[in-house]
Amino acid sequence: MSPLTGLPGQAGRILAVKIDNIVDARPQTGIDSADVVYAIEVEGGLSRFLAVFDSNHLPPGNRIGPVRSARESDLPVLQQYGKVDFAYSGALTRFLPVLAAANVFNCSPLQDSPSFFRGQNNVPPYNQYLVPSDILRDFPDSATAADVGFRFGNAPSGGVPTASFTARMPAASFTFSWSAGQDKYLVAMDGAPAGTTDAGQMGAPTIVVQKVAETTSPRGFMDSPGVLSPYAPTIGSGEAIVLRDGKAYDGTWSRPDAGSGTAFDFAGRPMTFHPGQVWIILEPE
Template sequence: MRPGPPGTRPASPLFAALVVLALLALLGGCQDQGQGGGRTRPTEHARSPATGQFPFTGLSAKPAPVLAVKIDNASQARPQTGLGAADIVYVEQVEGGLSRMLAVFSSRLPAEVGPVRSARESDLDLLRQFGRPALAYSGVQSRLRSTVEAAPLYPLPPATAPRAYVRGTEHPAPHNLYVRPETALRLAPHASDASDIGFRFGAAPPGGEPKTRQSVRYPSAGFTFTWSAADKRWLVAMDGSPARTTDGGRLGAATVVVQHTTVRPSRFHDVLGSVTPFTETVGSGKAVVLRDGKAYETRWSRPGAGGGTTFTTTDGDRMTFAPGPVWVVFTAR
């Protein structure tokens, strides 16, 4: 301790102890005020300070704004960047039987995410369950632009948020556009925090069929999920090759949902004339939930676009997911 001014008496041991305790309490209060006054974003692959079960993963994290990013999944776009930090990854069929992903970030923010590609009409219905999230995408068809801009979300294409995007050198254009989530979310200051979208996490329900491998095929794309007991997650392969990221290694998920739904033609098409599929995520149907090396036959239900999706077992019980990242793969029934 710094000495007192000349002529002062030394403090008693009891007084000194009381001063130390008061200072510790004051410092603790200042830290609490700092966290409440402005959310400190995690660094790449770091988790937020624990304040409860996060609704997207069941892990311990505090509420945070939602950023969805439309991810390119053409072979020229792989390996992707930042995808391993997503709380939820939705896989959808697009033109030509190919696939793209809509990755949802909230509890963790990587430094960059991409490659970023254009949004689809199906994304708008899917995103409504998140309140008013931010959406990073590279653009949309001209006839869809006004619909995206009127949707309850923060649209953040490069034209709106140029400083949030950067061109990479790993892949050829147009597969080289990346978004910086921190910067993008600054332009969506009132984006909705993560909230309940119907997922439930906890111990595995009774039953389930032992399973170590599940494949999903689109006309021109394929996904395989292989259970790894050592990693306690389902490892992802795309088109027969292990899926990796540039910044996080092998891709995997604690829970995988294969959701059977209606995939119908939309009123849009790409520049080559291929019709854009529309994936219906409102309604009900069958789904297979993969967790802990088992497959569970379930039913999914989402009565309206403004609400989340519930999953129930064949016994009518609420299906629980394994805590951790969730992948949802939509496939035609």
């Protein structure tokens, strides 16, 4: 059983990919095959994805993107997965030494340029894609998918019927609309359906809105002169709203340290997710 989706099958090795989400980068490719999709605030209050793939669940087209640069918030999220392959297009010059010292296999074009290519649908820098099987071949020691705190099973009693729910960042919004026919919440971003090039509209059976005490870069990284980069803390605790099976469950999240997974609770008990892809929106409090 996969510890990341609750679906049958053997756990494979982990590839995490930083995927752009600015309007010019849409529609994305390959994201529907991710086991877990994190939406994280970046400069200007916009959002970017950190998608976690199991090597046994790669996109049928063997393409993921558009790939963009890594951010400081990514590393604490990934620590709970172990030492994984982390694919990104680049990073701030001052952030590169931090990435080099981090507990990840750095898989940017600096380390493995043949695994990346430029697509034809968008203009640079919104058209860089990767071939995931090539990354996994070239970096074969990535950690195997393991328990990061998710629990799967039948929906708990309680919850509030919720046909639609919107999570927000300063300059981005995610609206999740329940589709009983597809048994998942369909995603709209900034008021428009979130399409993909290869799998129709984005959607997942479990959506987690994890409220975080958004702050600025602990290391003083700046996206532009005088403007500190946003930073989403994922160690600590806070409120969380879980959407599944057409209902919303108001609960909490907790993660005591970087080496621990993230526990999600509802009514004093572990919150169970619906088996399948999990989305986690790191929404500023």
